Amino acid sequence: MMEVAGPWTEVFDGSDRKEASEDGAQTLLSGSSLTLASSARRSQPILITSNRVKSVDSLSSSIPPIPNPFPELCSPSKSPVLISSLPPPSSDKHLVKVFGEDNQSRSVWVCVRATARDVCHMLVQTAHCSDQENWALLEVHPTIGLERCLEDHEVVLDVQATWSLKGDTRLVFRKNYAKYEFFRKPVLFFPETMISDSADVGKGMTSSQLIQNLLRSGTCPEIQGFLHVKEPNRKTWKKVYFFLRRSGLYCSTKGSSKEPRHLQYVAELEDLNVYTVVNSRKLYGAPADFTFCIKPSKNPVRVQDLKILCAENEQTRTCWTSAFRLFKHGKQLQCNYQLSKSAPHSLEGTNLTDGKSKSEASLVAMDFSGKAGGRVIQSPMEAQNAEREEGRAWRRREALRCSLPNLNSGARPSSIHKTQPWFHGGVSRKEAQRLIEKQGLVDGMFLIRDSQQHAQCFVLSLCYQLKTKHYLVIPCEDGGRKYFTMDDGLTLFIDLLQLVEFHQINRGILPVCLKHPCVCVAL
Numbered sequence: 088m089m090e091v092a093g094p095w096t097e098v099f100d101g102s103d104r105k106e107a108s109e110d111g112a113q114t115l116l117s118g119s120s121l122t123l124a125s126s127a128r129r130s131q132p133i134l135i136t137s138n139r140v141k142s143v144d145s146l147s148s149s150i151p152p153i154p155n156p157f158p159e160l161c162s163p164s165k166s167p168v169l170i171s172s173l174p175p176p177s178s179d180k181h182l183v184k185v186f187g188e189d190n191q192s193r194s195v196w197v198c199v200r201a202t203a204r205d206v207c208h209m210l211v212q213t214a215h216c217s218d219q220e221n222w223a224l225l226e227v228h229p230t231i232g233l234e235r236c237l238e239d240h241e242v243v244l245d246v247q248a249t250w251s252l253k254g255d256t257r258l259v260f261r262k263n264y265a266k267y268e269f270f271r272k273p274v275l276f277f278p279e280t281m282i283s284d285s286a287d288v289g290k291g292m293t294s295s296q297l298i299q300n301l302l303r304s305g306t307c308p309e310i311q312g313f314l315h316v317k318e319p320n321r322k323t324w325k326k327v328y329f330f331l332r333r334s335g336l337y338c339s340t341k342g343s344s345k346e347p348r349h350l351q352y353v354a355e356l357e358d359l360n361v362y363t364v365v366n367s368r369k370l371y372g373a374p375a376d377f378t379f380c381i382k383p384s385k386n387p388v389r390v391q392d393l394k395i396l397c398a399e400n401e402q403t404r405t406c407w408t409s410a411f412r413l414f415k416h417g418k419q420l421q422c423n424y425q426l427s428k429s430a431p432h433s434l435e436g437t438n439l440t441d442g443k444s445k446s447e448a449s450l451v452a453m454d455f456s457g458k459a460g461g462r463v464i465q466s467p468m469e470a471q472n473a474e475r476e477e478g479r480a481w482r483r484r485e486a487l488r489c490s491l492p493n494l495n496s497g498a499r500p501s502s503i504h505k506t507q508p509w510f511h512g513g514v515s516r517k518e519a520q521r522l523i524e525k526q527g528l529v530d531g532m533f534l535i536r537d538s539q540q541h542a543q544c545f546v547l548s549l550c551y552q553l554k555t556k557h558y559l560v561i562p563c564e565d566g567g568r569k570y571f572t573m574d575d576g577l578t579l580f581i582d583l584l585q586l587v588e589f590h591q592i593n594r595g596i597l598p599v600c601l602k603h604p605c606v607c608v609a610l
Contacts, residue, residue: 179199180196181198182195183196185224186257186258188261188608202242203224203240206258207222207224221264223237223261223262226258228255229257231388232367233388234363236263238416238420240419256388261608262608263525265527267423270302270424273295273302275552276402276405277406307410307414308410309330310410311330311331311343312329313328314327314329314398315397317371324372324373327339328344332414335353337352356414357415359411360381360383362381362382365521373397377398378397379395379407380396381396452469474593504582508606508607509535510535511535511607519555522534531599532603533603534547534605538560551598563579571586573586573596587601
């Protein structure tokens with residue numbers, strides 16, 4: 088029991104109640120208050136009236152406001168973090184997640200009809216890349232080893248709509264110099280031995296002229312040749328003769344016979360996507376590393392739906408995959424190529440320009456030794472001699488500069504190559520080839536790595552004619568100084584940076600000048 092010292096009044100909300108005291112019973116009918124003489128059986132709830140609320144409001148309004156010490160963190164208009172995390176006001180925007188080559192991802196808001204080219208340009212601006220072209224958005228399936236470069240006109244959200252929700256498919260942002268390389272060097276991509284000798288080939292026309300005419304018209308010559316095909320639901324591979332035509336992909340049931348009764352229809356090109364297969368020997372037991380596959384473009388990726396094919400070499404695989412793209416997209420690919428050539432090669436709002444964007448055909452050899460000024464060297468032999476003489480003069484200047492007594496050896500340390508984007512440390516020979524293949528097998532693509540077989544040596548890996556060649560860079564000493572050489576000491580370089588800069592303008596012993604460094608992009 089609880090004792091009450093004096094009279095106590097309890098307010099009820101219009102209820103009828105009866106209470107009895109210790110001395111006697113007292114009846115209350117429709118009362119709104121109760122007076123207890125000495126005690127109460129239990130405490131009753133107290134209704135907080137609106138008068139108290141108003142008093143609290145008046146109390147809070149009387150307190151002076153406290154100023155916000157960090158207004159920039161609470162203002163969406165001034166906070167880039169909050170802006171990037173909030174969806175755009177337009178309802179037709181969708182969030183797309185894109186991965187870089189360092190496996191880090193970035194999310195961007197894109198519209199419904201945004202193409203792969205649009206997304207690449209957005210990422211170029213975000214990552215502050217040096218140029219706007221030669222970038223690609225790849226569709227990657229890591230578990231089954233499939234990769235495909237999206238065409239510039241493909242709608243990204245339409246591609247994502249075909250993915251399985253339980254899969255690990257992702258979009259990867261990467262350099263790709265070989266998207267339209269077959270337009271620049273068609274004979275290299277379509278060897279004469281693989282062009283079909285069907286009746287529609289123009290008479291009196293060379294293979295090079297035929298390819299040029301077909302590419303200009305937005306089509307491709309018919310391709311034929313042997314490919315290894317993985318038999319369905321089995322681990323074995325079978326060598327089959329295939330034909331790729333505008334009407335579809337066919338295989339011959341009897342050797343290389345083209346007779347209609349021996350041709351078997353395999354697939355229609357309009358509904359197919361062609362993928363490069365990574366690590367095909369381990370995943371599928373392929374007889375070679377030059378594997379690709381085709382699958383229906385509108386269906387989720389399932390291993391049982393894949394038609395896995397394997398070529399004998401990289402040139403053969405590139406020929407087949409390029410022909411698939413040309414037959415499927417036709418004139419659209421040529422439009423994409425022309426659009427990429429006409430696009431500016433500098434970032435918007437900056438003065439950065441791509442010094443390598445000009446075609447080599449627009450550069451001419453000049454002779455400035457005469458008194459009348461410069462003249463264009465017409466003779467190829469004379470131009471080659473001028474290049475060789477310029478290289479000798481450059482070496483003499485560098486040798487003189489390095490022999491000066493006041494040369495500050497610490498101004499350019501020998502480890503300066505470690506800060507360059509073309510240096511990839513201790514990657515293996517196979518991984519170096521894989522890195523160059525990822526960014527496009529174009530002439531002049533290169534990287535430098537540590538040699539795994541020779542201590543204190545380096546290796547220059549260079550792409551030429553769809554093949555990766557490796558050149559050993561050996562350290563040597565001359566006059567008490569350390570140099571690097573690739574031609575047994577004929578040409579000496581004080582560091583790898585000087586070696587790269589020299590071979591970007593002079594071929595030397597290389598088959599082609601260094602043009603495109605193989606770099607890994609981080610978003």
